[in-house]
Amino acid sequence: MGEFVTQPAGVAGGNTAAVSSEVPSFQPLYQQIKALLTQRLESGEWRPGESIPSEHELAAQFGVSQGTVRKAIDELAGENLVVRRQGKGTFVATHTEAASSIFRFLRVRRNDGQDEYPASELLDVRRGRASADIARAIDLKPGDGVLLLRRLLRYGGEPTVLDDITLPANLFKGFTKERFDVYEGSMYGFFETEFGVRMLRAEEQLRAVAADPVTAEALRVGIGSPLLCVERIAYTYGDRPVEFRRGLCTTRSHHYANTLS
Amino acid sequence: MGEFVTQPAGVAGGNTAAVSSEVPSFQPLYQQIKALLTQRLESGEWRPGESIPSEHELAAQFGVSQGTVRKAIDELAGENLVVRRQGKGTFVATHTEAASSIFRFLRVRRNDGQDEYPASELLDVRRGRASADIARAIDLKPGDGVLLLRRLLRYGGEPTVLDDITLPANLFKGFTKERFDVYEGSMYGFFETEFGVRMLRAEEQLRAVAADPVTAEALRVGIGSPLLCVERIAYTYGDRPVEFRRGLCTTRSHHYANTLS
DNA sequence: CAGTGGTCTAGACCACATC
DNA sequence: ATGTGGTCTAGACCACTGG
Known part of the structure; x- marks a missing residue:
């Protein structure tokens, strides 16, 4: 587990030492996860209406806890990029639904x-x-x-x-x-x-x-x-x-x- | 600890047995906490601009974990009833600020x-x-x-x-x-x-x-x-x-x- | 039944503000 | 140094959906 991680994982906030004057100077893990997910959404890896991997699976992919993935997805859902459906999964938002x-x-x-x-x-x-x-x-x-x-x-x-x-x-x-x-x-x-x-x-x-x-x-x-x-x-x-x-x-x-x- | 709890605390979701046809039929703990906090806000217990008790203290008062109080306050902040300020506290929202x-x-x-x-x-x-x-x-x-x-x-x-x-x-x-x-x-x-x-x-x-x-x-x-x-x-x-x-x-x-x- | 999202916990540690 | 909100974990259990 964790072999897919492309960001400093397991650091749990230990990335304080920014090289120089960067604006964020510290980025929470879940924000990094969110950015990665947004990238994959934009790339079309999953099509509108399709489900993305489960929280559990994404957590394993990224080598973080489920709660961290959850918080990332929460924000994506808040921005209407993604729709959660209890018991079914998380789906790429689409304009083609009578919702x-x-x-x-x-x-x-x-x-x-x-x-x-x-x-x-x-x-x-x-x-x-x-x-x-x-x-x-x-x-x-x-x-x-x-x-x-x-x-x-x-x-x-x-x-x-x-x-x-x-x-x-x-x-x-x-x-x-x-x-x-x-x-x-x-x-x-x-x-x-x-x-x-x-x-x-x-x-x-x-x-x-x-x-x-x-x-x-x-x-x-x-x-x-x-x-x-x-x-x-x-x-x-x-x-x-x-x-x-x-x-x-x-x-x-x-x-x-x-x-x- | 826990003596102020007025809702079934420690149930951790065990309140499934609704008496009859109620709409929610199950209410998450954090929603109950949120309702209690909203009530106290409306009552004027804390005035606009003042800080409410810390998450830790509220958790003790209600006899729940800090994460549960946190989620309740998150929603209140989302509805602009309350404003969080890292390192300082959580404050009752007010229209009298140049924010x-x-x-x-x-x-x-x-x-x-x-x-x-x-x-x-x-x-x-x-x-x-x-x-x-x-x-x-x-x-x-x-x-x-x-x-x-x-x-x-x-x-x-x-x-x-x-x-x-x-x-x-x-x-x-x-x-x-x-x-x-x-x-x-x-x-x-x-x-x-x-x-x-x-x-x-x-x-x-x-x-x-x-x-x-x-x-x-x-x-x-x-x-x-x-x-x-x-x-x-x-x-x-x-x-x-x-x-x-x-x-x-x-x-x-x-x-x-x-x-x- | 198994799989998914949703809730909750207890505890650790970090970032920020204040003294 | 202390207290606050913010992040993260590991694991448990619940509610909902569908086979």
């Missing part, structure tokens, strides 16, 4: 409180070059190839959100409207299964804007009507940004829900 | 990314009766006495957010504009130190609306301009709602920031 996490990246809700999953219609797929703004947002060079999607969300048939989505072209080679239309499920589920791009986290900025003519027609509101503007940058492993999205949303019979805790 | 948690309930940021704490001006304090809507929102009976505050937030002198705040009158007896004006710090800090009401969690609904004449003048925007409308219900211990708030926000040079994770 409760469907609304993790979808904050637009009906005012009456009913949970309704909207229908998504892809209106347009184009290829283009990143503007300076977009390039800065998703860490590209201006002029890099991007994919431009326009997408409409309908709640109960009512057009509610018009999204403009920008993706780095090199990560989504072979993207076509037809391929998306055939796919059943959420957009992030599509990205995950078809292109291996997993969205883990996102930051959003919300503003109120006046409806421009094109959006007004798509959402069936008057020109100049107030719309909620939601700009999102979504990140994958290593906090690398891989999507910029600008959504315009009618809030006649819907709202954006958020919890502060 | 990083100042922006926990303040999501309006400048577009340029600079963190600026806005100036707050209380424009009006009135007493009134709860409308049916408000009563439902904060769990009052229609006609119950409420406190109605109007408050303006300025960022760099620029009027940006106009808040209408409704509070149950019985929890805020003796509230006056003068008392607030004298107080230094955030509104929730004021509620906490002056009235013992601690806001722990909030739910918000965001919409885009057109500026009415009064708001337009206060925020120096044109009538009908799009404004971000933020409705909030804030909760204290036991998830009891104790504040309804409706804020209207210009998003010319500001935005509402949110992280999805």
Whole structure:
């Protein structure tokens, strides 16, 4: 046991003597384990929805106690990289499940409180070059190839959100409207299964804007009507940004829900 | 040791025999400890900013191991009821600290990314009766006495957010504009130190609306301009709602920031 | 039944803060 | 030097799932 250990194992905190001015200057064992697991997750060693080895087995692999592995996995579960299921195992998180996490990246809700999953219609797929703004947002060079999607969300048939989505072209080679239309499920589920791009986290900025003519027609509101503007940058492993999205949303019979805790 | 234990201690999971159809049918020891600690926190046994007993001492009091107390406190810290400080102790969370948690309930940021704490001006304090809507929102009976505050937030002198705040009158007896004006710090800090009401969690609904004449003048925007409308219900211990708030926000040079994770 | 995650213990030692 | 939270261990037992 312990032959797979690539980090100073068995040290139990004895690694105080950092060479020079490093920021952490001390890293708990379970953080090292977590980093190793994250690496293996990112590498695709286990696919989304599959189970990873049991805590016991990982403990043996790394030559540490089960409690230490447990703490590492606890953090991964807290970051939604992984899902624990008692009695069954620990599974790589996936966007392709009807689990409760469907609304993790979808904050637009009906005012009456009913949970309704909207229908998504892809209106347009184009290829283009990143503007300076977009390039800065998703860490590209201006002029890099991007994919431009326009997408409409309908709640109960009512057009509610018009999204403009920008993706780095090199990560989504072979993207076509037809391929998306055939796919059943959420957009992030599509990205995950078809292109291996997993969205883990996102930051959003919300503003109120006046409806421009094109959006007004798509959402069936008057020109100049107030719309909620939601700009999102979504990140994958290593906090690398891989999507910029600008959504315009009618809030006649819907709202954006958020919890502060 | 162990004489303070009020729950089946030392059982180590042996409490399977629930009498009949109860929902949990089994509650981990650390959850019971957590419930006891929450109770003592709510009772005011320790005041905000004060330290609670050490893990070692609590373990002795409850007659359980330190690891079990630790897990209970971990969850309390996760819910921001309590703050851990290595080497110093565990402290009751407070809104009256310039810590990083100042922006926990303040999501309006400048577009340029600079963190600026806005100036707050209380424009009006009135007493009134709860409308049916408000009563439902904060769990009052229609006609119950409420406190109605109007408050303006300025960022760099620029009027940006106009808040209408409704509070149950019985929890805020003796509230006056003068008392607030004298107080230094955030509104929730004021509620906490002056009235013992601690806001722990909030739910918000965001919409885009057109500026009415009064708001337009206060925020120096044109009538009908799009404004971000933020409705909030804030909760204290036991998830009891104790504040309804409706804020209207210009998003010319500001935005509402949110992280999805 | 065996295998998995979940709880709990008792004790050791480390990092940090304070005196 | 002491007391605090933070890490780690080795092992036991429990709850849940599935064959």
